[in-house]
Amino acid sequence: MTTMKEIAERTGVSVSTVSLVLNGRDAGRVKPGIAANVRKTAKDLGYIPNPLARSLRTSKTKILGFISDEIATTPYAGRLILGAQDAARSLGYMLFTVNTNGDQDLEHHEIETLKRYDVDGFLYACMFDRPVDLPGNLDPLPTVLLDGTDRMGRAVSIAPDERRIGYDATRRLISVGCRSIAYIGAGGEDRPRINGRILADRYPADVLRERGYQDVLREAGMKADPDLVVHVDYNHSALESVETLFDGGHPDGFVCFNDARAWYVYLCAAQRNLRIGRDISVVGVDNHRLVAETLSPQLTTVDLPHYEMGYWGTLKLVSMIEHRGLDDMRPTDTVSPLPDLDAANAMIHCTLIDKSSVVSPDGR
Structure with missing residues (x-):
């Protein structure tokens, strides 16, 4: 397996320079030409980052926990999870998904299990849009509520308008x-x-x-x-x-x-x-x-907007984890437009799709 040391030897730079480039921290620190050469060499050599080593360095695992009550059994679950997965993948994160069937004891256990995997944050998804009391053991990790609102007003949420x-x-x-x-x-x-x-x-x-x-x-x-x-x-x-x-x-x-x-x-x-x-x-x-x-x-x-809620929720969660803006990561081809990421309780203006069941203005 290719190492950073091999890339450093091939490109004639230090291992620390290679580390900065491959971890996306080269802006303002490494000359653009050198950074481009390091990335090309890493690609040519088939370099694959070691997530365990990275997590030890950064205290981040790049893993998100996706908790659902009964949504995994509904026909819309696939779109919600797909949106979350697509956003997570684009940001270099992995999604661990668990379904609790509305059982509070099971829910508590699953959250603790995900914490043992050192997830960086949680997405908590509801089967239908409603106010909810979020489990207390989600704290202190950042959490975004999908398709619902936090009754206590503590968690960031997104739901249809x-x-x-x-x-x-x-x-x-x-x-x-x-x-x-x-x-x-x-x-x-x-x-x-x-x-x-x-x-x-x-x-x-x-x-x-x-x-x-x-x-x-x-x-x-x-x-x-x-x-x-x-x-x-x-x-x-x-x-x-x-x-x-x-x-x-x-x-x-x-x-x-x-x-x-x-x-x-x-x-x-x-x-x-x-x-x-x-x-x-x-x-x-x-x-x-x-x-x-x-x-x-x-x-x-x-x-x-199930796909949109999953995508926006993941962007929002990662922005909270990494303390940075991600507005440039928003997709432009969604059915309904995504709200701004600075919203704490976001609502999506859902798109009306005209087909053939409404009388046309000219009566035809």
């Missing part, structure tokens, strides 16, 4: 002339749970999305009709509720808490010979490919 989701979805329907807009939220037996334990009567995201829906109606001078709001889960009674909504309120636009609930609207419309994207308009939330792209016509939806 849920109110803006409802606002933008409703505004899109108003922009094409909808004047009787319904909101189909979550409810019934579909309540927020962790490990089978019910946490609340409604998802916090549902409350905020409905608030955004109401806010834009008021701004547009339109009455927020309680008869145009239903909260349903995923059973026959849910379908009956949406059928009653159709026949009683005759809405021409629908904002759905998620893409899956838009299916009820499509079914009721088909039963009544109404055409989605022509006679009525529908907007969902999730950008769930299995639903949004399978429904016909394809569903206009608001993308939930």
Whole structure:
């Protein structure tokens, strides 16, 4: 295995100079031409850094711990973890991921285990956006909370701007002339749970999305009709509720808490010979490919930024660990733009993706 000493002998510089260059600390200390020659020689010789030796020198292992409650079992976990992994890899870090299934004793044990691996910091991910009480044994390591907010306000966090989701979805329907807009939220037996334990009567995201829906109606001078709001889960009674909504309120636009609930609207419309994207308009939330792209016509939806939250959270965590700015590392090809890294409680403005379920302005 190639050593720094061999690189130093080949390039005619000292081992300390090679160390400065290969550890990225050469700026202002080593002439650019010499640094370039050292890097080229290291590459030509197949030099591979020794992470153990580096950790002994710097007291940093370049390992991040990723703790999740039940998110590893959800369909969106892959995007959240992928975003974190991509950012970690670009910064030379490795991600250790554990799932606790909402078990607090297991969670405490897993955090202590990761600490024994000398992780440099933690990403703590929630299954759904909500206020949480972070485990005390995450201290004193830097921690970033993904898809949630710290109830005590101590930890840095990132989450979707849920109110803006409802606002933008409703505004899109108003922009094409909808004047009787319904909101189909979550409810019934579909309540927020962790490990089978019910946490609340409604998802916090549902409350905020409905608030955004109401806010834009008021701004547009339109009455927020309680008869145009239903909260349903995923059973026959849910379908009956949406059928009653159709026949009683005759809405021409629908904002759905998620893409899956838009299916009820499509079914009721088909039963009544109404055409989605022509006679009525529908907007969902999730950008769930299995639903949004399978429904016909394809569903206009608001993308939930799981990849972006994972990526931003990792950048923020490493910036805290290394005490440096990383704004130049932000990707430009994400679906939703990333917030500034100096935010302590960041919210992502989620992107609305137009497909075919909203009436076009010219009615075609």
